[in-house]
Amino acid sequence: xxxxxxxxxxxxxxxxxxxxxxxxxxxxxxxxxxxxxxxxxxxxxxxxxxxxxxxxxxxxxxxxxxxxxxxxxxxxxxxxxxxxxxxxxxxxxxxxxxxxxxxxxxxxxxxxxxxxxxxxxxxxxxxxxxxxxxxxxxxxxxxxxxxxxxxxxxxxxxxxxxxxxxxxxxxxxxxxxxxxxxxxxxxxxxxxxxxxxxxxxxxxxxxxxxxxxxxxxxxxxxxxxxxxxxxxxxxxxxxxxxxxxxxxxxxxxxxxxxxxxxxxxxxxxxxxxxxxxxxxxxxxxxxxxxxxxxxxxxxxxxxxxxxxxxxxxxxxxxxxxxxxxxxxxxxxxxxxxxxxxxxxxxxxxxxxxxxxxxxxxxxxxxxxxxxxxxxxxxxxxxxxxxxxxxxxxxxxxxxxxxxxxxxxxxxxxxxxxxxxxxxxxxxxxxxxxxxxxxxxxxxxxxxxxxxxxxxxxxxxxxxxxxxxxxxxxxxxxxxxxxxxxxxxxxxxxxxxxxxxxxxxxxxxxxxxxxxxxxx
Numbered sequence: 001x002x003x004x005x006x007x008x009x010x011x012x013x014x015x016x017x018x019x020x021x022x023x024x025x026x027x028x029x030x031x032x033x034x035x036x037x038x039x040x041x042x043x044x045x046x047x048x049x050x051x052x053x054x055x056x057x058x059x060x061x062x063x064x065x066x067x068x069x070x071x072x073x074x075x076x077x078x079x080x081x082x083x084x085x086x087x088x089x090x091x092x093x094x095x096x097x098x099x100x101x102x103x104x105x106x107x108x109x110x111x112x113x114x115x116x117x118x119x120x121x122x123x124x125x126x127x128x129x130x131x132x133x134x135x136x137x138x139x140x141x142x143x144x145x146x147x148x149x150x151x152x153x154x155x156x157x158x159x160x161x162x163x164x165x166x167x168x169x170x171x172x173x174x175x176x177x178x179x180x181x182x183x184x185x186x187x188x189x190x191x192x193x194x195x196x197x198x199x200x201x202x203x204x205x206x207x208x209x210x211x212x213x214x215x216x217x218x219x220x221x222x223x224x225x226x227x228x229x230x231x232x233x234x235x236x237x238x239x240x241x242x243x244x245x246x247x248x249x250x251x252x253x254x255x256x257x258x259x260x261x262x263x264x265x266x267x268x269x270x271x272x273x274x275x276x277x278x279x280x281x282x283x284x285x286x287x288x289x290x291x292x293x294x295x296x297x298x299x300x301x302x303x304x305x306x307x308x309x310x311x312x313x314x315x316x317x318x319x320x321x322x323x324x325x326x327x328x329x330x331x332x333x334x335x336x337x338x339x340x341x342x343x344x345x346x347x348x349x350x351x352x353x354x355x356x357x358x359x360x361x362x363x364x365x366x367x368x369x370x371x372x373x374x375x376x377x378x379x380x381x382x383x384x385x386x387x388x389x390x391x392x393x394x395x396x397x398x399x400x401x402x403x404x405x406x407x408x409x410x411x412x413x414x415x416x417x418x419x420x421x422x423x424x425x426x427x428x429x430x431x432x433x434x435x436x437x438x439x440x441x442x443x444x445x446x447x448x449x450x451x452x453x454x455x456x457x458x459x460x461x462x463x464x465x466x467x468x469x470x471x472x473x474x475x476x477x478x479x480x481x482x483x484x485x486x487x488x489x490x491x492x493x494x495x496x497x498x499x500x501x502x503x504x505x506x507x508x509x510x511x512x513x514x515x516x517x518x519x
Contacts, residue, residue, distance in 0.1 A: 002066075009373060010053055011078060016030075018036060019036050019101070021035070032118065039091070047086060050081055053078055070374040073507065080225050093141075094148050095141055095144050098133070098137040099159055099195075100155060102159055106123070109166070111337075127185060134194065138194075144203065145460070146207075155317050159317070210433060213427060213428045219464060222463065233425055244444075247418055250411050251268075255408060268412055272446075282311045289352045293357040309356060322341060324451075325341065326355075327364075338355055353391060353400065370501075374506070383507060386469055389469055390472070393414070416445050483496050483515065
């Protein structure tokens with residue numbers, strides 16, 4: 001047992017208590033019948049408990065470098081949560097926090113299937129808790145930004161559907177808790193409608209067009225503590241713009257090899273027209289997952305026999321913020337899932353590489369298998385999402401899907417990542433309003449406005465999520481290059497990847513420290 005495991009266990013117990021929907025999705029028992037408590041008093045109690053754990057972690061005596069790395073990761077993870085709750089105050093400013101939690105709580109039980117005997121009473125208990133939960137939301141929210149109100153209203157429609165689906169799944173008849181299931185269902189539906197009315201007419205939105213921003217100071221704090229980055233927001237902003245410029249130059253060159261008389265955007269639109277809309281989107285993703293995995297296995301990037309994620313249409317509450325595709329790790333009672341909402345047909349092979357094997361699915365599987373709690377449970381989004389981008393890029397370097405049209409699709413996908421990072425930082429450092437961010441994406445990428453709006457909703461709800469992915473990719477690539485330079489002829493790519501996996505989801509700069517490449 002790692003020296004940090006007891007304190008990490010205390011933190012996880014606190015986190016699962018605070019966020020029972022996340023506990024359900026992770027398969028942690030004992031939380032399925034509750035919703036979280038995000039009112040001001042509960043948040044104060046939670047922050048006090050987090051501070052107590054942070055103090056204990058900070059005071060912990062460690063001697064080995066590996067333990068010091070784990071201690072640093074755990075301490076920074078707890079600090080980020082404290083910063084978020086005290087400074088960003090999403091429980092007061094972000095209605096999506098509340099609605100998405102309720103959606104996850106019900107959806108996490110629905111994906112289990114009807115055979116689990118504990119699911120029906122847990123679902124009824126959560127439905128019974130929903131009116132009080134949403135009443136707390138109405139009392140707690142103050143001047144939410146308009147873009148987050150719009151996102152929450154859209155998610156309320158998804159929540160209404162989940163409430164109804166829960167009622168259908170479990171019958172809500174006399175077999176449930178003394179026969180009051182129908183009344184509980186009706187009260188839950190009414191509570192959703194009441195919340196919709198409150199967001200539309202009773203809770204005034206903040207008129208400031210930059211209200212969704214967490215501010216440059218907070219972005220810097222997240223970069224430092226959440227991602228262990230030495231760079232500040234301004235540096236990452238400039239780097240993201242530079243990456244976008246470089247990728248567009250590469251896309252232009254690829255397009256010229258196909259048709260030198262037209263722009264890359266015109267050529268790509270022609271590629272899309274020739275490919276046509278996908279006849280069976282899930283089947284295309286499943287086939288692409290298998291192809292990417294086989295290529296990775298042949299190149300020694302993955303071991304044979306790993307199961308790919310299950311491909312499913314994205315639930316509405318997920319698709320509203322993830323307009324193309326997203327990955328959900330496995331829980332104890334649910335498989336890893338690839339939630340699909342769309343995707344250009346030529347880009348699907350690259351999305352499969354990014355989200356399946358050798359991408360995020362492989363990284364999560366290896367992280368989950370780590371023996372220490374910190375490395376198996378504490379993760380920076382920059383590492384997992386960055387690994388997905390890194391794996392996609394690695395397959396391209398190794399010759400995967402080498403047709404010029406496919407390579408162009410990959411570069412256009414990467415261009416979207418770079419511009420999403422720009423928009424993410426632009427919104428949260430008050431350089432772009434959400435409307436300007438939608439315009440930025442719509443004019444620079446071959447996407448529909450509705451897709452651009454969904455991307456903007458996501459980065460508004462989840463600050464630094466897009467820039468973290470590109471930051472993680474750059475850090476992993478630099479780590480690989482430095483390891484190759486340090487090890488010379490002894491460098492082995494497969495062994496390097498295994499070394500990275502041994503640190504689980506810890507931020508890449510901490511992995512660099514552990515590899516003694518901290519230069």
